[in-house]
Amino acid sequence: MVDVSTAAEPVAPTGEPIPGPPGLGPKELRALLADAPRFFTGLREQYGPIASFPYGLSRGYLVSDPNVIQDIYVSTGRKFDKNVLPGGRGKRIAPFSVGLGDGLATSGGELHRKQRRLIQPVFHRQRIAGYGDAFAQLAEAGAAELKDGHELNIQEAMYELSLGMVAKTVFDVSLDSHVATTIRLAFPRRGGPMRWEQVVPFGRFIMRLPLRANRRFWKGHKYLNGIIQQMIDERRAGPGDGDDLLSVLINVRDADTGEPMNDQLLHDEAVTLLMAGHETSSAGLTWAYHLLAKNPEAKARLHAELDEVLGDRLPEAADLPNLPYTDAIFSEVMRMYPPVWNTVRRSLEDYDANGYVIPKDRFVMMSPWVVHHDPTWWPEPDRFAPQRWIAADDGDPLSGQALEPGRPRMAYLPFGSGPRQCIGNAFARMEAVMTLATIGRHWEFDAVNDDPVPILTHITVQPKDGLTMIARRRR
Ligand code: HEM
Structure with missing residues (x-):
């Protein structure tokens, strides 16, 4: 206690x-x-x-x-x-203003307050629930590529999957589109040159040096800017009923003035959601599979829950309340390896x-x-x-530990708090739980050895040298 x-x-x-x-x-x-x-x-x-x-x-x-x-x-x-x-x-x-402009994560003052008020409803739980099916289908498509007994770099796999999920929800595009290729160029793995903004006080100047990685990064950004502008133009010209996040952002109006967002802000917000939405989630899923492989009891409990609740069918958003252990795994991964450390x-x-x-x-x-x-x-x-996240009278002192009354709220802060709290909090949980549930119905991953996994903190906490695991079909 x-x-x-x-x-x-x-x-x-x-x-x-x-x-x-x-x-x-x-x-x-x-x-x-x-x-x-x-x-x-x-x-x-x-x-x-x-x-x-x-x-x-x-x-x-x-x-x-x-x-x-x-x-x-x-x-x-x-x-x-x-x-x-x-x-x-x-x-x-x-930090990251050079890459993300005046988007929600990097703006301040009145602009941030105004944008946050506009964008918050876009992340309403009900809307996020509407993305549940897309998350499950994309995870299922990812699982279809797995080969029993074969090694894979789970970090790469989760990066591609999270990128696919955010590309689908923000822009309604698939990973094999030219949009996704450009996103990969504009946001290289591990932050590319953007990491300098986080690592050293004068990082933004290093990002401008004529280095090959910098040139690739800026070229990617230029392309991405052009593509986003094109998507904004297409949506403005269309019937305006799309439900990807970009369409929704185009349609929001300021409650006081009735004004829509201008193109530059739309662009910065879209880039911010893309960036904030895949680096973090892919890190979380990667560590989830690492921790499950090291904890066979937790893995077995996960599988038992999935077999009982889902059997063979794909999960839906409505299943989430019936998947408390899968949800607890996400909470505990966020505790041990908070991607935004x-x-x-x-x-x-x-x-x-x-x-x-x-x-x-x-x-x-x-x-x-x-x-x-x-x-x-x-x-x-x-x-x-x-089990910290599930109240149970089973004699385990850790059961329900995180839920004890009187604990300060910020003993757990993977998503921050206050006016700058992560706006994608519910999105990230839905994405992770749907992925763990979808893939876990048929597949599990084993560690290749017992070596500790060194971490790298470029932007998010990631395994330093990738993470090789063995895929096994379990059912
Ligand atoms: C496991 C996944 C995620 C984690 C751990 C995470 C964590 C965080 C944290 C800690 C902050 C606050 C930073 C601060 O206080 O300085 C934040 C802000 C933010 N996150 Fe997330 N995030 C995740 C997923 C997402 C997703 C999926 C999206 C969007 C689709 C997103 C969009 C944002 C945005 C826009 C902000 C800035 C909010 C503001 O300043 O008003 N995040 N995130």
């Missing part, structure tokens, strides 16, 4: 310096570059829930207290913003974090990975235990 009564008490009087290493030596730097999520987990273990670390010429802050995280998320837009990177001429920009903000004023002062204009990190591996909130944090 986790004692939540005292965990968020103030830990220091205002004015005391926030604990943290004064500098990073070669050993620490190597650890940071090799595995940033585990490096920052170590920082929390050593220095506590409000810690500081050297960041450029200043200091950055790692906040791991769920209640403070909640406050920072909720006050984003007032006390914090997402513009943490130098954008030239004294301006600051959000880190979220960042800039303080717009001095901020009191449990009695410590984070000064104005500082880089602040809230890491789902770090919080999800904190034993204060997650007993046996390194154990894959989907």
Whole structure:
């Protein structure tokens, strides 16, 4: 049982310096570059829930207290913003702005508020449920390519599948279309040059250097821009009744002014949904199969649920309430390997974090990975235990652990919270549960060896060298 009564008490009087290493030596730097999520987990273990670390010429802050995280998320837009990177001429920009323009993930202020209000209804649960059949059919088509006993790179397979799902729902195009080919060029695996925007403060300048990878990336973007414009034009000229997300975005009107979105914003939002919607989901599914292979009991329970509820038929959105274990697997994968391992903000004023002062204009990190591996909130944090998400009186102390009353909400934050919370949250869950259910009816995947899988954090948490697994037909 986790004692939540005292965990968020103030830990220091205002004015005391926030604990943290004064500098990073070669050993620490190597650890940071090799595995940033585990490096920052170590920082929390050593220095506590409000810690500081050297960041450029200043200091950055790692906040791991769920209640403070909640406050920072909720006050984003007032006390914090997402513009943490130098954008030239004294301006600051959000990570990935160079690739995603003024889309929902990277815009700020009034523009973000307005766009969020317009787009939120597009992600209404009922609409997302309407995509359930498409997800199941695409997963079934992916499963048809599997060969019993053959090795495959599950990371590649899940990338293609997630890209297919997002291409279908955003643009109503299939993966063998020229649109999908262009998307692949514009969004190379592992972020391509876009990763620089996340890794180093001046990444946006590196993206402009005349390197081959950069040229390919910008060429892909130029093509993609042209194709998206063409799709916007076609939809505007058509009957306007399409139900792909681009059609819906074209049709939304501002509640106050009645104005539609202009073409540039439509473009930036479409690109944002494409990008935000496939990197993350493919990472989640890849880790799901990795964790299931390492945990035969969980795999067996998944299969038992699918056999009982679905048998041979494809899942539908209406089946989801009857697939609690499949859903719990997704929740637990998001806990252990949150694809967005880190979220960042800039303080717009001095901020009191449990009695410590984070000064104005500082880089602040809230890491789902770090919080999800904190034993204060997650007993046996390194154990894959989907039963945490299902209340059961079965004597297992982990059963229902994540549902205990009184836990701070942000002990679990794979999708963030507040005004910048992931808008694709329900979409991602539907996509993952439909995929696990569809493929799991007939197929399972085994690990090829027991070696640990090193991670890479370019944009999302992915296996560093791909992930080879063996496909086995189980029924
Ligand atoms: C497993 C899958 C996913 C994970 C783990 C994930 C995670 C996140 C997180 C943590 C944020 C907040 C970042 C912050 O606070 O700085 C976010 C924002 C966002 N996500 Fe997701 N996401 C996923 C899937 C999706 C999908 C499928 C879509 C769209 C189809 C999507 C679209 C977005 C957008 C547009 C934002 C920006 C929202 C805003 O700032 O208003 N995401 N996501």
